[in-house]
Amino acid sequence: MVIILKKPSDNSIDMGKAEELKYSFEIELEVRDYELDCEQIVNNANYLHYMEHTRHKFCQEVGMPFIEMHKAGIDAVVRKIEIEYLSPLKSGDKFRSCIALERRGARFIFYQDLFKLSGEKVSQAEVTIVVLKEGKLSKGEEIAEIFADYL
Amino acid sequence: MVIILKKPSDNSIDMGKAEELKYSFEIELEVRDYELDCEQIVNNANYLHYMEHTRHKFCQEVGMPFIEMHKAGIDAVVRKIEIEYLSPLKSGDKFRSCIALERRGARFIFYQDLFKLSGEKVSQAEVTIVVLKEGKLSKGEEIAEIFADYL
Amino acid sequence: MVIILKKPSDNSIDMGKAEELKYSFEIELEVRDYELDCEQIVNNANYLHYMEHTRHKFCQEVGMPFIEMHKAGIDAVVRKIEIEYLSPLKSGDKFRSCIALERRGARFIFYQDLFKLSGEKVSQAEVTIVVLKEGKLSKGEEIAEIFADYL
Amino acid sequence: MVIILKKPSDNSIDMGKAEELKYSFEIELEVRDYELDCEQIVNNANYLHYMEHTRHKFCQEVGMPFIEMHKAGIDAVVRKIEIEYLSPLKSGDKFRSCIALERRGARFIFYQDLFKLSGEKVSQAEVTIVVLKEGKLSKGEEIAEIFADYL
Numbered sequence: 001m002v003i004i005l006k007k008p009s010d011n012s013i014d015m016g017k018a019e020e021l022k023y024s025f026e027i028e029l030e031v032r033d034y035e036l037d038c039e040q041i042v043n044n045a046n047y048l049h050y051m052e053h054t055r056h057k058f059c060q061e062v063g064m065p066f067i068e069m070h071k072a073g074i075d076a077v078v079r080k081i082e083i084e085y086l087s088p089l090k091s092g093d094k095f096r097s098c099i100a101l102e103r104r105g106a107r108f109i110f111y112q113d114l115f116k117l118s119g120e121k122v123s124q125a126e127v128t129i130v131v132l133k134e135g136k137l138s139k140g141e142e143i144a145e146i147f148a149d150y151l
Numbered sequence: 152m153v154i155i156l157k158k159p160s161d162n163s164i165d166m167g168k169a170e171e172l173k174y175s176f177e178i179e180l181e182v183r184d185y186e187l188d189c190e191q192i193v194n195n196a197n198y199l200h201y202m203e204h205t206r207h208k209f210c211q212e213v214g215m216p217f218i219e220m221h222k223a224g225i226d227a228v229v230r231k232i233e234i235e236y237l238s239p240l241k242s243g244d245k246f247r248s249c250i251a252l253e254r255r256g257a258r259f260i261f262y263q264d265l266f267k268l269s270g271e272k273v274s275q276a277e278v279t280i281v282v283l284k285e286g287k288l289s290k291g292e293e294i295a296e297i298f299a300d301y302l
Numbered sequence: 303m304v305i306i307l308k309k310p311s312d313n314s315i316d317m318g319k320a321e322e323l324k325y326s327f328e329i330e331l332e333v334r335d336y337e338l339d340c341e342q343i344v345n346n347a348n349y350l351h352y353m354e355h356t357r358h359k360f361c362q363e364v365g366m367p368f369i370e371m372h373k374a375g376i377d378a379v380v381r382k383i384e385i386e387y388l389s390p391l392k393s394g395d396k397f398r399s400c401i402a403l404e405r406r407g408a409r410f411i412f413y414q415d416l417f418k419l420s421g422e423k424v425s426q427a428e429v430t431i432v433v434l435k436e437g438k439l440s441k442g443e444e445i446a447e448i449f450a451d452y453l
Numbered sequence: 454m455v456i457i458l459k460k461p462s463d464n465s466i467d468m469g470k471a472e473e474l475k476y477s478f479e480i481e482l483e484v485r486d487y488e489l490d491c492e493q494i495v496n497n498a499n500y501l502h503y504m505e506h507t508r509h510k511f512c513q514e515v516g517m518p519f520i521e522m523h524k525a526g527i528d529a530v531v532r533k534i535e536i537e538y539l540s541p542l543k544s545g546d547k548f549r550s551c552i553a554l555e556r557r558g559a560r561f562i563f564y565q566d567l568f569k570l571s572g573e574k575v576s577q578a579e580v581t582i583v584v585l586k587e588g589k590l591s592k593g594e595e596i597a598e599i600f601a602d603y604l
Contacts, residue, residue: 032204033217034345038338038393039523040218044531045336045501052497053183060243066184067191067242070492078497082535091218091340092211185498187491189544190372194487195354195380199347221341229346233384242491334506335519342520355485362545368486369493369544393520394513 023098023113024150025058031093041088047123048081051112054097055127064146075132076143079107083125087116095122101150106130106139108147174249174264175301176209182244192239198274199232202263205248206278215297226283227294230258234276238267246273252301257281257290259298325415326452327360328400333391343390349425350383353414356399357429366448377434378445381409385427389418397424403452408432408441410449476551476566477603478511484546494541500576501534504565507550508580517599528585529596532560536578540569548575554603559583559592561600 029050037043056066059076069076089095093116100111108129114122131140144151180201188194207217210227220227240246244267251262259280265273282291295302331352339345358368361378371378391397395418402413410431416424433442446453482503490496509519512529522529542548546569553564561582567575584593597604 032200033207034200034203034339034347036340037336038340038342038520039528039530040340043336044505044534045498048498048501049183049185052185056184065243067491075492077492077541078538080535080537081497082533084533085531088530092216185490185496188487189369189489189491189493190377190379191491195383196347196350196487199350203346218340226341228341228390229387231384231386232346233382235382236380239379334502335509336502336505351485351487354487358486367545394518 023100025054025061025101026096026098027054027057028117029053029095029097031089031091031095033091036091041090044085047083047085047114047125050097050114051110051125051127052078054099054112055110055129058099062146062150064143073134074138074142075135076108076129077132078127079130080128081125083123085123086121087123089114089116089122101147103140103144103147103151106137108140108143174251176205176212176252177247177249178205178208179268180204180246180248182240182242182246184242187242192241195236198234198236198265198276201248201265202261202276202278203229205250205263206261206280209250213297213301215294224285225289225293226286227259227280228283229278230281231279232276234274236274237272238274240265240267240273252298254291254295254298254302257288259291259294325400325402327356327363327403328398329356329359330419331355331397331399333393333395333397335393338393343392346387349385349387349416349427352399352416353412353427353429354380356401356414357412357431360401364448364452366445375436376440376444377437378410378431379434380429381432382430383427385425387425388423389425391416391418391424403449405442405446405449405453408439410442410445476553478507478514478554479549479551480507480510481570482506482548482550484542484544484548486544489544494543497538500536500538500567500578503550503567504563504578504580505531507552507565508563508582511552515599515603517596526587527591527595528588529561529582530585531580532583533581534578536576538576539574540576542567542569542575554600556593556597556600556604559590561593561596 031042035042035046035049055076059066059069066076095117096115098113098115102109102111108131110127110129111125112127113124116122131138131143182193186193186197186200206227210217210220217227246268247266249264249266253260253262259282261278261280262276263278264275267273282289282294333344337344337348337351357378361368361371368378397419398417400415400417404411404413410433412429412431413427414429415426418424433440433445484495488495488499488502508529512519512522519529548570549568551566551568555562555564561584563580563582564578565580566577569575584591584596
């Protein structure tokens with residue numbers, strides 16, 4: 001599936017310019033009312049929950065459950081997040097949470113975008129993950145092997 | 152669907168005694184890793200989130216979305232919760248969240264039980280809801296009409 | 303400090319009848335706006351967070367930090383919660399979170415009540431904790447010793 | 454108070470280069486155990502909660518409580534967040550949550566940094582807020598007046 005979107009790494013607010021990006025994984029989610037705040041839109045922090053859950057489902061699919069990795073002494077840790085909030089999620093909204101993956105040396109960049117089923121883009125983010133092995137920064141080789149088909 | 156269970160209102164810890172209860176609504180959910188706490192089991196507060204989400208899905212199904220009710224000046228408010236934690240939910244667990252409904256005058260009692268897909272009971276709760284109309288305690292007549300088929 | 307209150311175990315809604323209870327520990331907290339839901343009152347699940355945080359501060363004070371216990375193979379686990387919601391917490395509210403402790407064999411009962419600084423009671427709860435040692439139910443002797451002055 | 458730090462807008466991972474920034478507001482917070490995830494560090498989403506709470510306390514101090522603004526038809530909405538996670542928060546950690554404010558036309562940039570009481574930097578973020586008036590993007594003039602002393 002190919003979708004036109006602007007990479008989050010382009011910091012301009014203007015959504016006009018766009019380039020193609022292929023998503024390698026996605027799940028469908030639905031807003032839960034307890035995620036709404038007093039403005040009756042989903043609180044900004046919950047988007048990070050949605051994205052984390054999507055990454056963990058992705059790790060599960062590639063045969064690398066997060067908890068198992070943790071028990072094996074390998075921790076994928078969030079190093080940086082850039083997220084743009086484009087259109088608020090509200091009660092009852094269903095949305096697709098999409099991932100495109102890129103490796104930059106020891107860092108793994110997850111481009112994570114949310115779209116309402118109507119196609120409207122909700123948010124776009126660039127999440128930088130580093131891998132700790134027994135608490136020490138790793139070059140991420142073993143992870144890269146497992147992700148190979150998605151890079 | 153009929154399932155054997157002990158009503159939460161019976162406070163004995165012993166799970167032996169059981170009576171039949173018919174559930175009128177249920178959804179399937181899955182643990183999200185951000186819901187786990189440092190003991191790697193789902194934090195006790197998240198069970199209330201699961202149950203609230205299930206009640207709201209139920210209200211949606213009977214044609215009474217929670218937010219719409221709120222905008223119409225009708226607020227269903229949690230008055231009391233009794234919950235027993237029987238078997239912890241862990242990473243990757245999928246579970247059924249079930250509701251049986253009962254009316255007691257102005258109060259609506261939601262018997263809400265969670266079961267792993269294996270059939271093991273996770274938790275059982277009795278949630279007491281009262282209805283506020285323009286901020287004042289209501290007799291819940293209009294709600295009762297809508298719930299009629301489920302009482 | 304002595305405060306008049308009704309034990310949560312008394313299920314009557316009427317707040318008239320009261321008996322004395324001594325609290326052995328309390329902290330002051332303040333509502334954070336992200337804890338509000340779309341009705342602009344604190345979501346019911348956050349009360350369990352407030353109470354858990356209070357119990358952990360209590361364990362810390364008696365020299366038994368929760369995480370240290372966990373690392374030592376001792377886990378205090380919530381077995382049951384009964385909570386009554388009496389008066390909603392709103393944006394900006396400051397409140398006292400109070401604990402009175404009781405032991406019943408292998409179970410520890412935390413009576414946990416919240417009060418606005420105005421004195422109005424927000425909620426009252428009875429939280430039943432059991433102690434797991436290396437994953438097995440313990441008689442809670444070692445915990446009881448540490449709690450001795452508060453029982 | 455003056456603290457040396459690198460602006461989050463400088464995206465390099467290297468923390469060496471630094472420039473001076475004056476914080477105009479800060480509060481002290483403490484990790485709550487329910488904010489930890491299964492890696493026993495504070496979950497990445499909770500940092501956004503800490504920062505939002507700090508912004509709301511700031512708005513409260515300048516005499517513009519968030520909820521009052523909302524009721525007056527003025528909503529401050531998060532448009533973009535860039536956050537770097539430098540050193541994980543763990544159980545029992547106390548930290549300072551600091552704000553430096555800047556205006557860029559209709560957008561307000563909150564530089565928000567967290568520091569352990571030891572002085573170690575926990576995270577640094579750049580949060581872009583836009584102001585909606587009756588749901589329409591505003592030039593933020595009225596807000597700017599109130600923030601004047603802090604810009």
